Amino acid sequence: MLDPTISAAATASLEAVINKALQYDPATRRRLQALAGKSLALEASEPRLVLCVHFDSDRVRIGSHIDNPTTCLRGSLSGLLQLATSERVNLADSQVEAWGNTALLADIKTIARDLDLDWEEAINDWLGDVLGHQLAEQLRCRMDWLKARGQSGKRLLGEFLTEELRAVPAAAELRTFSDQVDQLRLAADRLEARLQRLRQHWPSNNPPV
Amino acid sequence: MSEKKTTHFGFQEVPVDEKAGRVADVFHSVAGKYDLMNDLMSGGIHRLWKRFTIELSGVRRGHKVLDIAGGTGDLSYKFSKLVGPEGLVVLADINESMLRVGRDRLTDRGVAGNLVVSQADAQYLPFPDNTFDCITIAFGLRNVTDKDLALRSMLRVLKPGGRLLVLEFSKPQSDLLSKAYDTYSFRVLPFMGKLVTNDADSYAYLAESIRMHPDQATLKQMMEDAGFANCDYHNMTGGIVALHKGIKP
Numbered sequence: 001m002l003d004p005t006i007s008a009a010a011t012a013s014l015e016a017v018i019n020k021a022l023q024y025d026p027a028t029r030r031r032l033q034a035l036a037g038k039s040l041a042l043e044a045s046e047p048r049l050v051l052c053v054h055f056d057s058d059r060v061r062i063g064s065h066i067d068n069p070t071t072c073l074r075g076s077l078s079g080l081l082q083l084a085t086s087e088r089v090n091l092a093d094s095q096v097e098a099w100g101n102t103a104l105l106a107d108i109k110t111i112a113r114d115l116d117l118d119w120e121e122a123i124n125d126w127l128g129d130v131l132g133h134q135l136a137e138q139l140r141c142r143m144d145w146l147k148a149r150g151q152s153g154k155r156l157l158g159e160f161l162t163e164e165l166r167a168v169p170a171a172a173e174l175r176t177f178s179d180q181v182d183q184l185r186l187a188a189d190r191l192e193a194r195l196q197r198l199r200q201h202w203p204s205n206n207p208p209v
Numbered sequence: 210m211s212e213k214k215t216t217h218f219g220f221q222e223v224p225v226d227e228k229a230g231r232v233a234d235v236f237h238s239v240a241g242k243y244d245l246m247n248d249l250m251s252g253g254i255h256r257l258w259k260r261f262t263i264e265l266s267g268v269r270r271g272h273k274v275l276d277i278a279g280g281t282g283d284l285s286y287k288f289s290k291l292v293g294p295e296g297l298v299v300l301a302d303i304n305e306s307m308l309r310v311g312r313d314r315l316t317d318r319g320v321a322g323n324l325v326v327s328q329a330d331a332q333y334l335p336f337p338d339n340t341f342d343c344i345t346i347a348f349g350l351r352n353v354t355d356k357d358l359a360l361r362s363m364l365r366v367l368k369p370g371g372r373l374l375v376l377e378f379s380k381p382q383s384d385l386l387s388k389a390y391d392t393y394s395f396r397v398l399p400f401m402g403k404l405v406t407n408d409a410d411s412y413a414y415l416a417e418s419i420r421m422h423p424d425q426a427t428l429k430q431m432m433e434d435a436g437f438a439n440c441d442y443h444n445m446t447g448g449i450v451a452l453h454k455g456i457k458p
Contacts, residue, residue: 005446008257008264037270067267 002049007064011051015062022060024118031111033057038104041069044077072099216354219417228354229303229330235411236280236304236352242406243310244281249401250412255348256283258450261443262345262376263287265454272342273297275366277331278349280304282311282320288345289320299336301329302349331359336366343367347376351422360435367457373437379444379451380424386447394419425451 022029035055042051052066075096124132162170215222218231247255270293276285279300288298302308312326331353344363353359381387394416402412425442432440437455444451
């Protein structure tokens with residue numbers, strides 16, 4: 001368990017960053033007002049970490065202790081991180097358990113998906129409108145370039161691994177293989193059902209040789 | 210002829226009825242620069258200790274909170290935000306100078322409506338039984354003359370189910386930290402006090418009073434003896450400070 005001084009420092013920093021960021025997204029701030037008074041506790045095992053988020057009308061409070069949270073999510077750290085970063089909206093096969101009001105999770109997910117920080121405004125506050133806008137334009141340009149390179153790089157790496165190196169199967173091959181495995185499993189299930197039925201028809205004191 | 214009862218004032222033994230006066234002199238002397246010195250002495254970490262105290266308080270809208278030895282009002286400010294206009298925070302301190310600094314500071318920060326300031330002795334709290342949902346005493350209990358009497362007084366004014374949080378210096382858990390802490394307390398603190406407030410004696414008293422304060426287990430036992438249930442404590446910064454929690458059954 002972390003020394004409370006360290007956890008308090010970490011949660012205080014996180015709280016400051018989140019509330020600062022929310023200043024630049026009035027729409028999200030307005031949506032968060034609907035969650036005022038509600039709280040979410042995230043309890044990770046291995047390593048044991050607890051993070052509590054309490055929604056106030058004008059800000060978010062982060063801590064490591066909370067009494068009776070509205071919703072509590074418990075699971076491994078990797079499971080919780082996966083859930084937070086993925087697009088999934090249910091907990092099936094996630095190794096995460098939810099307690100309390102799960103509608104809050106859906107609300108938070110929707111709000112997080114629609115998050116749209118006006119980071120240009122943040123730069124303007126720091127550098128002034130003229131310089132800030134120019135820097136933001138440059139950054140936007142670089143980001144677009146990086147995004148495009150990232151996408152094409154991902155595609156090229158995939159093609160290299162499957163077509164040139166033959167290190168991994170192509171998606172289509174994998175799909176066909178999965179279909180064949182499914183067919184085989186279904187056929188095996190059918191065969192087992194038939195054998196079962198045959199055993200039932202056979203007299204129990206005279207088993208088949 | 211019976212001998213006069215004595216108690217600790219730092220490392221000195223003083224008559225019981227003198228301690229309050231001497232402690233008052235210390236705080237009259239440091240009140241003006243109390244916050245500055247807290248930040249300097251702890252490197253700002255006292256804010257994290259207080260933050261954790263607020264987290265553990267479980268205070269929410271509508272609650273009544275008593276902040277004993279509230280001094281310059283750090284905790285009261287946060288509590289006044291948490292309890293909202295329908296709640297109440299009582300900032301109590303035995304020392305007039307500290308209370309005046311705290312009241313002015315809270316007024317300057319716009320806290321009004323749900324805050325009451327009260328000059329009160331922790332041993333004889335001037336409130337009806339079963340009044341508060343939460344009581345905090347941060348860095349104050351070691352200055353109280355009769356700690357058991359104060360704990361019983363706090364129990365009386367708490368509502369059943371209400372919680373007491375005692376934030377106080379305690380015993381470091383490692384020998385190495387303990388040695389470093391001793392050097393810091395007895396050499397650096399009085400020097401710092403001399404430099405900033407021109408009052409080395411008050412900060413020497415601070416270091417001495419910390420050493421004379423009961424350790425974690427003893428204070429927990431004292432809370433249980435006073436009648437608190439589910440008593441527990443959290444060591445912070447290696448045990449330099451501990452936060453004790455007890456519930457009124």
